[in-house]
Amino acid sequence: MGRPRTPLLDRERITTTALQLVDEQGDFSVPQIAKRLGVQTGSVYHHVDGRDGIIELLRERVASAIDPKTLDAAAPWDTALEAWARSYRAAFAAHPRAIPLLMTSPVRAPRVLEQYERAVTLLLEAGFAPRAVMPLLIALENLILGSALDLAAPETMWELTDDAPTPHLAEALAAVPEGRADQAFEVGLRGLMTQARTEREHPTQA
Structure with missing residues (x-):
């Protein structure tokens, strides 16, 4: 099979998913993000600097408005x-x-x-x-x-x-x-x- 045209995982998708989880339950975990995106937890860490890095991505996303x-x-x-x-x-x-x-x-x-x-x-x-x-x-x-x-x-x-x-x-x-x-x-x-x-x-x- 060829590679998908749209990458399965990137910082934008991680941020969007984390924000959805926060809006729903007030917090998130990296395993929850991975499960919702259908990837391994370790794959998420390849794109972000852990939980603290995701929090800063969330801050940027919310503040961008x-x-x-x-x-x-x-x-x-x-x-x-x-x-x-x-x-x-x-x-x-x-x-x-x-x-x-x-x-x-x-x-x-x-x-x-x-x-x-x-x-x-x-x-x-x-x-x-x-x-x-x-x-x-x-x-x-x-x-x-x-x-x-x-x-x-x-x-x-x-x-x-x-x-x-x-x-x-x-x-x-x-x-x-x-x-x-x-x-x-x-x-x-x-x-x-x-x-x-x-x-x-x-x-x-x-």
């Missing part, structure tokens, strides 16, 4: 940062079960590091002190990823019972229209951006 134009230096720094945050949130909200997996391992993927480099450059060129940049980006990322998980949660997260009377909570919940996750994200983003503008104009002392 973040619009790179949002960090355009031609836009005001705060407009660019907010646009990046919204695009970042949308990319990870598409694969919420990947978030715990990706956020508990160091970032090594070159294309993802390049995106962080652009965000850091944006803030430095806007006048932020170097020591203020990473706390701001980490706080923004915490908001983004928490909100991406919230988008995957049930719309009703509080089930009130007669066993614990909570009239004020009931009133507050009744006043919230649909889309609570979006509203909460906007509240958090406004607060964080207000603090960022203040820090830029009046840097705090270390």
